[in-house]
Amino acid sequence: xxxxxxxxxxxxxxxxxxxxxxxxxxxxxxxxxxxxxxxxxxxxxxxxxxxxxxxxxxxxxxxxxxxxxxxxxxxxxxxxxxxxxxxxxxxxxxxxxxxxxxxxxxxxxxxxxxxxxxxxxxxxxxxxxxxxxxxxxxxxxxxxxxxxxxxxxxxxxxxxxxxxxxxxxxxxxxxxxxxxxxxxxxxxxxxxxxxxxxxxxxxxxxxxxxxxxxxxxxxxxxxxxxxxxxxxxxxxxxxxxxxxxxxxxxxxxxxxxxxxxxxxxxxxxxxxxxxxxxxxxxxxxxxxxxxxxxxxxxxxxxxxxxxxxxxxxxxxxxxxxxxxxxxxxxxxxxxxxxxxxxxxxxxxxxxxxxxxxxxxxxxxxxxxxxxxxxxxxxxxxxxxxxxxxxxxxxxxxxxxxxxxxxxxxxxxxxxxxxxxxxxxxxxxxxxxxxxxxxxxxxxxxxxxxxxxxxxxxxxxxxxxx
Amino acid sequence: xxxxxxxxxxxxxxxxxxxxxxxxxxxxxxxxxxxxxxxxxxxxxxxxxxxxxxxxxxxxxxxxxxxxxxxxxxxxxxxxxxxxxxxxxxxxxxxxxxxxxxxxxxxxxxxxxxxxxxxxxxxxxxxxxxxxxxxxxxxxxxxxxxxxxxxxxxxxxxxxxxxxxxxxxxxxxxxxxxxxxxxxxxxxxxxxxxxxxxxxxxxxxxxxxxxxxxxxxxxxxxxxxxxxxxxxxxxxxxxxxxxxxxxxxxxxxxxxxxxxxxxxxxxxxxxxxxxxxxxxxxxxxxxxxxxxxxxxxxxxxxxxxxxxxxxxxxxxxxxxxxxxxxxxxxxxxxxxxxxxxxxxxxxxxxxxxxxxxxxxxxxxxxxxxxxxxxxxxxxxxxxxxxxxxxxxxxxxxxxxxxxxxxxxxxxxxxxxxxxxxxxxxxxxxxxxxxxxxxxxxxxxxxxxxxxxxxxxxxxxxxxxx
Numbered sequence: 001x002x003x004x005x006x007x008x009x010x011x012x013x014x015x016x017x018x019x020x021x022x023x024x025x026x027x028x029x030x031x032x033x034x035x036x037x038x039x040x041x042x043x044x045x046x047x048x049x050x051x052x053x054x055x056x057x058x059x060x061x062x063x064x065x066x067x068x069x070x071x072x073x074x075x076x077x078x079x080x081x082x083x084x085x086x087x088x089x090x091x092x093x094x095x096x097x098x099x100x101x102x103x104x105x106x107x108x109x110x111x112x113x114x115x116x117x118x119x120x121x122x123x124x125x126x127x128x129x130x131x132x133x134x135x136x137x138x139x140x141x142x143x144x145x146x147x148x149x150x151x152x153x154x155x156x157x158x159x160x161x162x163x164x165x166x167x168x169x170x171x172x173x174x175x176x177x178x179x180x181x182x183x184x185x186x187x188x189x190x191x192x193x194x195x196x197x198x199x200x201x202x203x204x205x206x207x208x209x210x211x212x213x214x215x216x217x218x219x220x221x222x223x224x225x226x227x228x229x230x231x232x233x234x235x236x237x238x239x240x241x242x243x244x245x246x247x248x249x250x251x252x253x254x255x256x257x258x259x260x261x262x263x264x265x266x267x268x269x270x271x272x273x274x275x276x277x278x279x280x281x282x283x284x285x286x287x288x289x290x291x292x293x294x295x296x297x298x299x300x301x302x303x304x305x306x307x308x309x310x311x312x313x314x315x316x317x318x319x320x321x322x323x324x325x326x327x328x329x330x331x332x333x334x335x336x337x338x339x340x341x342x343x344x345x346x347x348x349x350x351x352x353x354x355x356x357x358x359x360x361x362x363x364x365x366x367x368x369x370x371x372x373x374x375x376x377x378x379x380x381x382x383x384x385x386x387x388x389x390x391x392x393x394x395x396x397x398x399x400x401x402x403x404x405x406x407x408x409x410x411x412x413x414x415x416x417x418x419x420x421x422x423x424x425x426x427x428x429x430x431x432x433x434x435x436x437x438x439x440x441x442x443x444x445x446x447x448x449x450x451x452x453x454x455x456x457x458x459x460x461x462x463x464x465x
Numbered sequence: 466x467x468x469x470x471x472x473x474x475x476x477x478x479x480x481x482x483x484x485x486x487x488x489x490x491x492x493x494x495x496x497x498x499x500x501x502x503x504x505x506x507x508x509x510x511x512x513x514x515x516x517x518x519x520x521x522x523x524x525x526x527x528x529x530x531x532x533x534x535x536x537x538x539x540x541x542x543x544x545x546x547x548x549x550x551x552x553x554x555x556x557x558x559x560x561x562x563x564x565x566x567x568x569x570x571x572x573x574x575x576x577x578x579x580x581x582x583x584x585x586x587x588x589x590x591x592x593x594x595x596x597x598x599x600x601x602x603x604x605x606x607x608x609x610x611x612x613x614x615x616x617x618x619x620x621x622x623x624x625x626x627x628x629x630x631x632x633x634x635x636x637x638x639x640x641x642x643x644x645x646x647x648x649x650x651x652x653x654x655x656x657x658x659x660x661x662x663x664x665x666x667x668x669x670x671x672x673x674x675x676x677x678x679x680x681x682x683x684x685x686x687x688x689x690x691x692x693x694x695x696x697x698x699x700x701x702x703x704x705x706x707x708x709x710x711x712x713x714x715x716x717x718x719x720x721x722x723x724x725x726x727x728x729x730x731x732x733x734x735x736x737x738x739x740x741x742x743x744x745x746x747x748x749x750x751x752x753x754x755x756x757x758x759x760x761x762x763x764x765x766x767x768x769x770x771x772x773x774x775x776x777x778x779x780x781x782x783x784x785x786x787x788x789x790x791x792x793x794x795x796x797x798x799x800x801x802x803x804x805x806x807x808x809x810x811x812x813x814x815x816x817x818x819x820x821x822x823x824x825x826x827x828x829x830x831x832x833x834x835x836x837x838x839x840x841x842x843x844x845x846x847x848x849x850x851x852x853x854x855x856x857x858x859x860x861x862x863x864x865x866x867x868x869x870x871x872x873x874x875x876x877x878x879x880x881x882x883x884x885x886x887x888x889x890x891x892x893x894x895x896x897x898x899x900x901x902x903x904x905x906x907x908x909x910x911x912x913x914x915x916x917x918x919x920x921x922x923x924x925x926x927x928x929x930x
Contacts (some may be wrong), residue, residue, distance in 0.1 A: 006720055008620060008688070008849075010620070012473075025719070025720045025893070026688075027686075027891050028891075041576060044719070045622075045686050045687035045688035046620060046687075046718075052840075053842050059762065071890050071891045072891050073891035073892060075717075075720075080612065084718070098564065100862070100891075100893040100894065101862070101888070101890070101891045101892030101893055102891070103889075103890040103891045104889075104890075107889075108891075110890075110891050115710040119643065124883075124886070125682045125883035125886060125887065126682075126686075126890065127887070128682065128683055128686035128687055129685070129686040133686075134686065137622060137624065137686075137687060138622055138687065140622075140623070140624075140625070140720070141617075141622035141623045141624070144613070144623045145613055145617045145623065148609070148610055148613045150520065152606075153474070153877070155473060155511060157510075157602060157603060157605075157606035158605070158606045158608070158609045159920060160605070160695075160712060160919060160920055161603065161920065162710065162920075162921040162923060162928070162930065163628070163695045163697075163710055164641070164672075164697075164710055164923055164928055165928060165930075166928045166929070167930075174645070176629070176643050176644065176645060176665070177643070177645065177648065178641050178642070178643060178672065179641065179642050179644070179648065180639070180641060180699045181648065182644065183644065183646065183648055183651055183659050184658065184659055186648055193649065194648050194649055194875045200641070200699055200701070200709065200925060200926075200929075201709075201923070201925070201926060201927065201928035202925075205928045207628075207629075214920070214921060214930060217591075217593065217920075217930070218588045218593055218602070219921065220594075221492075221591075221593030221594040221598075221599065221602075222510035222511075222593055222599065222602060222603065223473070223491075223509045223510035223511050224510075228499070229694070229695065230625075230628045230694065230695065232628075234665055236665070244629070244665065244666075245627065245628055245629055247625060254490070254510075254538075255471055255490045255507070255540075274722050303661075304573035313629045329524075343599075349906035361811040397565070397566070418589075418930050419590070421590060421591070422590065423564070423566070424568075424569075424572075425536050425569075425572075425573050425575075426492050426493075426536045426537050426538035426565075426566045426567070426568045426573075426594075427538060427565060427566030427590065428490070428538040428565040428566055428832060429565065429847050434697065444744045453627065453678070454625060455625055455627075455682075455683065456626065456627040456679060458629050458666070459629060460665060460666070460667075461665075461666060461667035462666065462667075463629055463630060463631045463666035463668065463670045463738065464631070465630075465632075465679060465682070465883050
């Protein structure tokens, strides 16, 4: 076969030099035709669109074309021609075809009929080859890149916080243990307890639930940092909203108060959604058509509206006076449920909402305490369909106040001595927040199940692939 | 204190609107002066350079200034003036100062005297506030961003491979176990063995040693992907080159042969180093002055020279005929040691080297087998000072040949059934490689110990912070 430089299908579809010879490579999505001419829809992952390969069967013979079935991988040399069919402008009239790999129609699971999302989860090794997951994972890339670009352009530094830790950022939460001890027969000390001094790190360690505490260390030196890494929760929750392994973005900024923090969160989310609308138009249109007709409107809705800002106390008042029946009753002091958050966003304000100044009992020890003795400078950003998409706060900068909360909540200080020291040495007002990346992906793609926005979901009883 | 918008010190140092009032915030690096006037060198992490704050003591009084010592955090309003001193063009004549946080000179560990890198590792929560680690972590950010930008600009998709897995990419390697079982008293089955069916994932799981196998799944659908995430090795190696937790970049590309792979690796590394030279000049100059005088020359050397490409067999011949005494004897079939790699690069060719076609017995099962029956299409990129910086290969695309190697090496096929299926369904020539991010950082910064190029190193008996 003649050696031609490969053209990606995303580029080939934009070419206009008709009559010239090109090479494309990819996977057969469908093949149809008759005895004389075959039409292959070829996809290489560079775009959701296929390029049509027109095959004059007499030139090739049935034998060569037999393995050219759905899922097969081929390389095609051919002439670029203006398409006669509607919907696309370019097709390729094949002159040479090399079959790299066949896909036996009797066993290849991705035949052209539609598959359920449940079934596709079981073949997560192949589902990126479908239109749906091609679109989702391309968007996952674009959102990741937009996150890095946003922070880089604003002088934030990407800061790698540790995955294996001996501390627990939230003071609670179910964690995965990490160990090299032989669990069948671990070494034991005199008291008969497992002797973790013989473990790899000389102590008990676990997978991080948040990079925030270490992120603050970075902010108190570099000024503004962000993390973007995997975090873990060992909650036995089999729901469409929970993953045991997910990715988080956590910016931390010295010299930001809660208002600066809210401004950043709003600007950041709008930037990301605008980026998606600009860079992922075709993928969004496909997902909207297939899964969520209101997707594009919802994305525009967020970009075009100022977020409403009010206190938790005001929000609870609105909910109490709404006359709405909620599954979970709401009153001052309770943690808000998704139904409450969505009522405020979708029914009451019809705009994204930032709630601030939550009761300190339902928030973490590190949040800045207000003078009222009851609330802390927390902020939750609430979105339509999703509910909470960002949670953050101004951090408590005062050593004594922080220690009071540590003691009130019964935390051990030893594992976080280094965190506490930041308030002893050159403390400063500072703030930060966390964005669950898969929450963002749910919002951007319109998908309903969080297992469908990460390549290889980790959930109870599932660590395949 | 008058509310002024904060100016980052990196920006303030470039201002020329002398006479205007600005606000800067940051940490005091040093304070000197006399009874009448104080000079504070202030740093906010946005640059390695400090801005000088000139304080007329009569205007403030000793009481206010007492806590303004090394490590304290302050906010300064003042007039931007042209500097009288040499070395910098701008300073600030303070009109108002607010002390955010003091740093008791009796206990703050980072006084102005130089500290050993060993000591600074023990205070990893504070070391980002030093010139050295500020420079290193800013560069870590810029290199991370350059990696994402390089791939994004070339149509590669960032693909998140799982951290918790039930498979082992290398078929060997020491791994960390991940579990939610109670190690003190785990559930046991009838045979008395630990019952992993009751573990969180219903089976034994571990931390990934590489995202490659899952990355290949992405490449066989999206065309070209890359990973950039944490990987783990539970090797009990206390050396300046080993970490238990480190970050890897692993691109995988459909339709790339070994030559395309080499071209990409060379272009990628040169791009990253050029990016560092352009974006991190001051930080590199500082590190060169302090730690490695040849750093800038070495970086330029790599950018300016074509990498030499030769086979392992040719490389071994050169080593055998070199007359050089090596600690480890070298002959065909042995894995090359750092001393051999550095000889080829630094002494023989005086250029970076890509060695290819290694003996298959010393390489992984997934590498494409050459027709000679002895070698595989592996490639290692060898750098001055570092030795191997990239390892990769064309992947074996043929199902039967791959299965032969799997059987020869005694691997279990069950945990990687999904990987093997990619060769059954639409297989294609494809290639990839892995770059250890901290190896790159060692090269770029000139640092000698890998614990100094990651914020919170994880090594045997050390999981602090």
